Amino acid sequence: MLFNVRNFVNVAKLTGIRKQLLRQFWSGPPAQMSVHLKGRDLLTLQNYTADELKHLLWMASDLKQRIKHKGEYLPLMQGKSLAMIFEKRSTRTRLSAETGFALLGGHPSFLTTQDIHLGINESLTDTARVLSRMTNAVLARVYKHNDLDLMAKEATIPVINGLSDLYHPLQILADYLTLQEHYGGLNGLTITWIGDGNNVLHSIMTSAAKLGMHLRIATPRGFEPDLRITKITEQNSKEYGTKLLLTTDPLEAADSANVLVTDTWISMGQEEEKKERLKAFKGYQITMQTAKYAASNWTFLHCLPRKPEEVDDEVFYSPQSLVFQEAENRKWTIMAVMVSLLTDYSPQLQKPTF
Template sequence: MAKRDLISVSDMEDEWPSLVDLAIKLKAERGNHGDPLKGKTLAMIFEKPSTRTRISFDVAITELGGHALYIDESKMQMGVHSETVEDTARVMSRFVHGIMYRAFDYKMMDKFGEFATVPVISGLDNLEHPCQALADMVTIKEKLGGFRGKRLVYLGDGNNVANSLLYACAIMGMDIVICCPAVRMPNAEIMWKASNIAQKNGSKVIVSHEPKDACIDADVLYTDTWVSMGDSTPVEEAIKLFQEYQINDDLLKIAKPTCIVMHCLPAHRGQEITPEVIDGPQSVIFDQAENRLHAQKAVLYTLMKDQ
């Protein structure tokens, strides 16, 4: 079978619903699903440090019977003055059965996927964060029972998380409202593609710059840090730009009483979200974080079982 990658959510558009269901199944069977990836090795390349990505992938491959190999990119012979990305991808493919890459630059991720002959899974780059979006969809299905007729409102910076959520909500047939300052909207091409997918699946992509209007009838309020890793925006400037987009009790009261609150973490309490909300009864943030493990398992099983 030809190898497949998960660099963009759109890479597995047709399989996305089944990945959500598989993650939920594997979560229910934790400790009792055998070792379907016995003898498989996952190389994990980190240009950016991480808590959730490293732990969840490491535990996921281990619990499926495989082995994780952590690689600090700064210790590799890959870069401008060393081995090319193309050659590194070719060589690593001879040693391992899959590669998880957490990168600064989507172009590097895309090139790695092009030349690797084993599956390449994005652990995040500056354009998308597909595994986070999968964990988010798992959480929404668990908490709300499904996606049809539901509305997710994303508030804040139109970053990689927002880009992947656009695709994921559109695929699952869930309305998504992107509420960001005009100068920090998500990727325009992804918004256009997601709108077309949403139309096909009976949902909508809606743009707003007014948080109080956007949050009306929301089933999910979602935010992320205002200054992502690698973003050179000064914190003071970000606070000034995004302050009205903070998820707080006032915005939460505008949403449905059953609305859940999500954040991909790490959170800057008191900036994009208040401590009262993140620790409040409508927050599902730590369940969402746990679901990274189960989402990763679903991806690893699907892409690596036949390698």
Template structure:
């Protein structure tokens, strides 16, 4: 097992080189193959403990990370934010210092990204981003793993289009993952829904050096024309409920329908990180149809996260 990533944090994909992301993807492919061949337990992390902090509710992140660490021979300790001393005023710094004495890694799913940065600053064990308002790197890595699995290893030859809210954390991590691997992402979003300036800055500082690029195309029909991959996500994320009416109105023209998918290549795939609001950002005909790879994509979260844990946790 490659040891060059031990004790590293996993907060954004911009912290890793193209070569390092390639190692993660190759490790995930190796672990998935062994799993499919019947090797349900691969004890790469025996006796290790992963603390999992949930400020936001979760289905896929919790189950996939918990299954991942257990299949590697370790164990997970689930910590709901409201049940922790954090909810009663303990600082993030003190929480990080304490947990570092008990566990070998910390995965946290939070509202604000700065909380992860603070955890990582004061933790002596790897901190892994299970989702924040700006980044969802484990999802982004699983997304490129799925794209390569379905469409071939050379991501630079593919037209990858994200339709919807370009300021979405999943869109951000997709941009960075594809860009660092040298590919291009088209973001099709209305004005006011472009990628966050801080993420654009990260992209320009990292992905651009590998030839990665992104573009904004307001017209979803033009954006999806001849696409290899069409990706969308929910329009109203947790914490944005008060903006629901405006967001749904603004993003309605960006709904992924079968008519929109027919603008893409005949063998195009449809992706969604889930959970989906069926009938809102995507129709049943698409998510359940011939284009959809969302269930394979969801499964790949576990295999990619096994690679992240195996490579980072000492």
């Protein structure tokens, strides 16, 4: 997988400056806030500081409390539209974005490969510029992360990663909100990943240490996370004083874990590798035997859809499984992202403990 971290960071910085200047031109100076995310892209959690991640989770908690529990109507997206570009099928990402944006009074427009072919019928550059004139934000679920980089560079509106081959930031925000709700905080938790070194893991790796969480990763040989992201993770762990373990032994990784996490072993586009992958991941199924090595307060997460070879029914449907709360929180966290990137709204709820 080709990925130049230095160039990516430079592009992200230049894009952010460009959008900040454009926003100030039209709307004047931004409001004085400790965290101000309006106009930003969300392509990877690596580009967000610890305070910015906490702000997004605080925003999600606030919206969930006010809308779901208090029954308030907050038309924060009224008059705004969202372009949703999906090269890959989806249940949770599509539903959470569509229903969440509409619940806030906005208009989401869903575009599949039958409606728009990124870089085929029209260049990515032209697509980004057209969408910037017709909508207020773009959420794109794509095969190639480089496509998101180019869109963000050319667009004058926020571009949000709904999933790419490299990252899945929206999923991890939902995971963190779920853990914060369950444990009352994130700092000091140990997350254990048992499975493929994929995009979901990459998003955990680039953010967990910023929130004070330790990370233990077990992947089969040949299925490790991207080396460049591993180096970033090692730097983050050192900077924030957290522990990091990479191993091929699932039980070693599970030792003293508060959170057991896995995901599909065969991502979309890898179907031809199914036989090889099932063989390589033998012994990586999460079971109650795995959980015996974890901490007494262990919980289980999975981004769904789940297959039995990844985790057995006893764990998946156990009281320790938070997967359906996790799925619901996809909605509240994506709403938090939209509100943060498109408005000056500040959470009214007291800031949770992280």
